[in-house]
Amino acid sequence: MEKKLILDGNVVANAVKESLKDRIKVLNENGIKPCLATILVGDDPSSETYVKMKGNACSRLGIESKRIHLSKDTTTEELLQVIQELNEDENVHGILLQHPVPHQVDERKAFETISLEKDVDGVTSWGYGQTALGFGVFPSCTPAAILKIMEHYQITAKGKHAVVVGRSPILGKPVSAMLLNENATVTTCHSHTTNLPEMLKQADIVVAAVGKPNFIQGDWLKEGVVVLDAGYNPGNIGDVEYDSCYEKASAITPVPGGVGPVTISMLLKHTVDSAEYTMKKSNKIIH
Amino acid sequence: MEKKLILDGNVVANAVKESLKDRIKVLNENGIKPCLATILVGDDPSSETYVKMKGNACSRLGIESKRIHLSKDTTTEELLQVIQELNEDENVHGILLQHPVPHQVDERKAFETISLEKDVDGVTSWGYGQTALGFGVFPSCTPAAILKIMEHYQITAKGKHAVVVGRSPILGKPVSAMLLNENATVTTCHSHTTNLPEMLKQADIVVAAVGKPNFIQGDWLKEGVVVLDAGYNPGNIGDVEYDSCYEKASAITPVPGGVGPVTISMLLKHTVDSAEYTMKKSNKIIH
Numbered sequence: 001m002e003k004k005l006i007l008d009g010n011v012v013a014n015a016v017k018e019s020l021k022d023r024i025k026v027l028n029e030n031g032i033k034p035c036l037a038t039i040l041v042g043d044d045p046s047s048e049t050y051v052k053m054k055g056n057a058c059s060r061l062g063i064e065s066k067r068i069h070l071s072k073d074t075t076t077e078e079l080l081q082v083i084q085e086l087n088e089d090e091n092v093h094g095i096l097l098q099h100p101v102p103h104q105v106d107e108r109k110a111f112e113t114i115s116l117e118k119d120v121d122g123v124t125s126w127g128y129g130q131t132a133l134g135f136g137v138f139p140s141c142t143p144a145a146i147l148k149i150m151e152h153y154q155i156t157a158k159g160k161h162a163v164v165v166g167r168s169p170i171l172g173k174p175v176s177a178m179l180l181n182e183n184a185t186v187t188t189c190h191s192h193t194t195n196l197p198e199m200l201k202q203a204d205i206v207v208a209a210v211g212k213p214n215f216i217q218g219d220w221l222k223e224g225v226v227v228l229d230a231g232y233n234p235g236n237i238g239d240v241e242y243d244s245c246y247e248k249a250s251a252i253t254p255v256p257g258g259v260g261p262v263t264i265s266m267l268l269k270h271t272v273d274s275a276e277y278t279m280k281k282s283n284k285i286i287h
Numbered sequence: 288m289e290k291k292l293i294l295d296g297n298v299v300a301n302a303v304k305e306s307l308k309d310r311i312k313v314l315n316e317n318g319i320k321p322c323l324a325t326i327l328v329g330d331d332p333s334s335e336t337y338v339k340m341k342g343n344a345c346s347r348l349g350i351e352s353k354r355i356h357l358s359k360d361t362t363t364e365e366l367l368q369v370i371q372e373l374n375e376d377e378n379v380h381g382i383l384l385q386h387p388v389p390h391q392v393d394e395r396k397a398f399e400t401i402s403l404e405k406d407v408d409g410v411t412s413w414g415y416g417q418t419a420l421g422f423g424v425f426p427s428c429t430p431a432a433i434l435k436i437m438e439h440y441q442i443t444a445k446g447k448h449a450v451v452v453g454r455s456p457i458l459g460k461p462v463s464a465m466l467l468n469e470n471a472t473v474t475t476c477h478s479h480t481t482n483l484p485e486m487l488k489q490a491d492i493v494v495a496a497v498g499k500p501n502f503i504q505g506d507w508l509k510e511g512v513v514v515l516d517a518g519y520n521p522g523n524i525g526d527v528e529y530d531s532c533y534e535k536a537s538a539i540t541p542v543p544g545g546v547g548p549v550t551i552s553m554l555l556k557h558t559v560d561s562a563e564y565t566m567k568k569s570n571k572i573i574h
Contacts, residue, residue: 108422129416132464133456135395159479167467169420177419180454180475185486187474188467192446199472 005153005251007228009145009261012152016265017061020272024062027275034275035064036094036120036267037086041079041101042072046234051098057264063271066092076106080113087115093274094120096267099170117277120270123170132177138270143175145262146207146228147182155205155226155251157182163199165189165216165239166209171230175207196220208239218244227252230259292440292538294515296432299439300548304348307559311349314562321562322351323381323407323554324373328366328388329359333521338385344551350558353379363393367400374402380565381407381558386457404564407557410457419464425557430462432549433494433515434469442492442513442538444469450486452476452503452526453496458517462494483507495526505531514539517546 027034036058040051051067058065068082079101086095095118101107111123119127122140130136131143139147150157162184166172172188180186189199190210197220200206205226208216213233218241221227227249231239238255246252253259314321323345327338338354345352355369366388373382382405388394398410406414409427417423418430426434437444449471453459463475476486484507487493492513495503500520505528508514514536518526525542533539540546 108420125416125420125422126413127416128420129412129414132419132460133395133412133415135412159481161482173419173464173467177460180460180477183477183479185474185476185480187472189472190467190470192470193472194446195448195472 004246004249007149007153007251007253007258009149009253009258012145012149013261013265015152016148016262016269020061020268023272023276027272027279028062030279032275032279033064033091034094034272035066035092036096036271037066037068037089037092039068039070039079039082039086039095039097041070041074041098041105044100047098047100051096054096054264054267057268058271061268063268072102074102074105076104076109079105079110083110083113087113087118090278092118093278094118094267094271096121097123099123118274120267120274121170122174122270128169128174128177131174132181134181137273139178140170140174141263141266141270142171142209142230142259143178144266144270145259146175146230147178148262148266149228149253149259150226153251157184157205159183159185160204161185161187161202162205162207163187163189163203164207164209165196165200166207166211166230168209171209172207175209175230179205179207206240210239212239213237214239214241216240216245218246218248221245221248223248224250226250228259229253229255231255232260291533291536294436294440294538294540294545296436296540296545296548299432299436300552302439303435303549303552303556307348307556310559310563314559314566315349317566319562319566320351320378321381321558322353322379323383323558324353324355324376324379326355326357326366326369326373326382326384328357328361328385328392331387334385334387338383341383341551341554344555345558348555350555359389361389361392363391363396366392366397370397370400374400374405377565379405380561381405381554383408383554384410386410405561407554407561408457409461409557412456415456415461415464418461419468421468424560426465427457427461428550428553428557429458429496429517429546430465431553431557432546433462433517434465435549435553436515436540436546437513440538444471444492446470446472447491448472448474448489449492449494450474450476450490451494451496452483452487453494453498453517455496458496459494462496462517466492466494493527497526499526500524501526501528503527503532505533505535508532508535510535511537513537515546516540516542518542519547 131139229238418426516525
C-alpha cells in the first residue's frame with residue numbers, strides 16, 4: 001500500500017514565505033516597501049479576524065499593510081471612492097476588499113473597481129478571464145493555493161479527472177479553470193448537480209469548495225483520490241468529513257492547516273509580485 | 288418513443304434576424320447605422336469566405352459593414368494600430384478580427400486590444416471573464432448560438448450533465464462557463480482526457496467543439512442525449528459522426544445548417560445591441 005500523504009499547508013506556506021524574503025529585501029534596497037491595503041466594511045467578527053490575520057502575516061514578513069475600516073452603513077459610492085484612491089496611490093501595490101460586504105453595498109461593482117494591476121486577491125472579472133485563458137497574473141488566492149500545494153507535493157493534474165464541488169467566482173470557477181489549464185479533465189458540480197456521489201466516485205482529484213461543514217463523505221470517493229478541502233466553516237471545520245475521506249485518500253489536506261495558510265501566503269506573494277512590477281516599470285533593475 | 292428533434296439552425300437564425308429588424312429601424316430613425324468592422328489579415332481562402340459571409344449577412348439586414356483587408360505580412364503593431372482606430376471610430380459598433388491571423392502576429396494581443404464595448408465576437412479575456420461570472424454582455428458567438436438553439440427548442444440545461452469536448456478560448460471554455468451558469472453540471476474534456484467515451488456515455492448534453500471531422504461516435508453516447516455540434520471542418524463536416532449520433536440522440540444539430548447560421552445571427556445581434564448602447568449613451572431614447 002502506498003504511503004498516505006497529509007498535505008501540510010503550513011509547510012507549503014512557509015516555503016512560499018521563505019522565498020519572498022530575499023525579494024522583499026531587494027525591493028527595500030530599491031526604496032520600495034511592498035504594501036497591501038485591506039478594506040473591511042462593517043464589523044462582522046470573522047471578517048475582522050481574517051483581515052487581522054492577513055495584516056499580521058504581512059507585518060511578520062516586512063510587507064506594509066494599510067488597514068481601512070469603514071462603517072457598516074457605508075454606501076457603494078463611498079466604497080468605490082476609497083478603492084479609486086487606493087488605485088491611484090503609488091505606495092499601495094495590492095488591494096483586498098474583505099468579503100462579504102454589508103447588503104446595501106454592490107460587492108461586484110466594488111470588486112470590478114479594483115485596478116487589474118492591484119487585484120492581488122483575484123476578484124475582478126478581467127483577472128478571472130486572464131486566469132481562465134491561461135495568462136492571468138493574480139489568480140484568486142485560494143485556487144492559487146490549491147495549485148501551489150499540488151506543485152509542492154508533485155501531484156500532477158494532467159490527464160486526471162478533477163471534480164470541483166462549488167462554483168463561486170473566487171473559488172469553484174477559478175480552480176476549475178486552473179485545473180483545466182493544467183490538463184485535467186474537469187467537472188464542476190454545485191447545488192443543482194443531481195448525482196454528486198456518482199460524480200465524486202470517478203474523481204482522481206476532489207476540490208471541496210462548497211461551504212458546508214463535513215459535507216463530502218468518504219464513501220462517495222474512490223480509493224486513492226487526492227482530496228483538497230478549501231472549506232473553512234465556523235469552528236475550523238472543512239467541507240469534507242475528514243476521517244472517512246482520509247480512509248479513501250492517497251493524499252488529503254487537513255482543516256485547519258491545509259489550504260488556509262497557503263491562501264494567505266499567495267496573497268503575500270502576489271503583493272510582492274505587484275511591487276516588483278512597479279519597480280520594473282520605474283526602470284529599476286532587480287539584481 | 289419520443290420524437291427525434293433536428294435542431295434547425297436556419298430556423299433559429301431567422302428568428303433572431305427577424306427580431307432585429309424593428310430594432311435596426313429604430314436605430315436608423317435615430318440617425319444610427321449599426322456597423323460591424325471586420326478585419327482580415329492575409330489571404331487564407333476559408334477566412335476570406337467567412338468574412339464575406341458575415342459581411343453579406345450584415346448587408347441583407349441593413350447593418351453596415353466596414354471591411355478591412357490587411358496584407359499577410361502585417362505586423363502586430365500595424366494591426367493594433369488599426370484596431371485602436373476602430374475603437375475610437377464612433378461609427379463602428381462592433382469589431383471582428385477573423386481568426387486565424389498569420390503566425391508573425393500576436394493574435395492574443397490583438398484580441399485584447401479590442402475595446403470591451405465593441406467586442407461583439409467575444410474574444411477578449413475581460414469579456415470572457417464577465418461571461419463566465421454571469422454578467423457578460425457579448426459572449427463569444429458560437430457559445431451564444433448553442434445556448435440560443437437550446438432556448439429556442441426549450442432544452443433546459445439545469446441539473447443536466449453537459450460534456451463539452453474542446454477548451455478553446457472562444458468555444459470550449461465559454462460554452463462550458465455558460466452551461467454552468469445555466470445550472471448544468473459541466474465536464475470539459477480535451478486532448479489529455481484519458482476516458483472520453485466513458486465521459487460522453489454519461490452526458491445528457493454533448494457539445495462537440497474539438498475541430499476533428501466525424502470525431503464523436505454514436506456508440507460513445509447514451510440513448511436520448513442532446514448533441515450540439517459546433518465543428519465546422521473542411522467540406523462542411525461536423526465534429527460528430529452524424530448518422531451514428533443521430534441514432535442515439537433525442538435532439539441533434541446537423542452540419543451544415545446547425546450551429547453555424549445561428550453563430551452569424553448572434554454576431555449581428557451583438558452589433559445591434561452595441562449600436563443601441565451607443566444610442567442610449569448619447570441620451571436618445573428607444574421608442
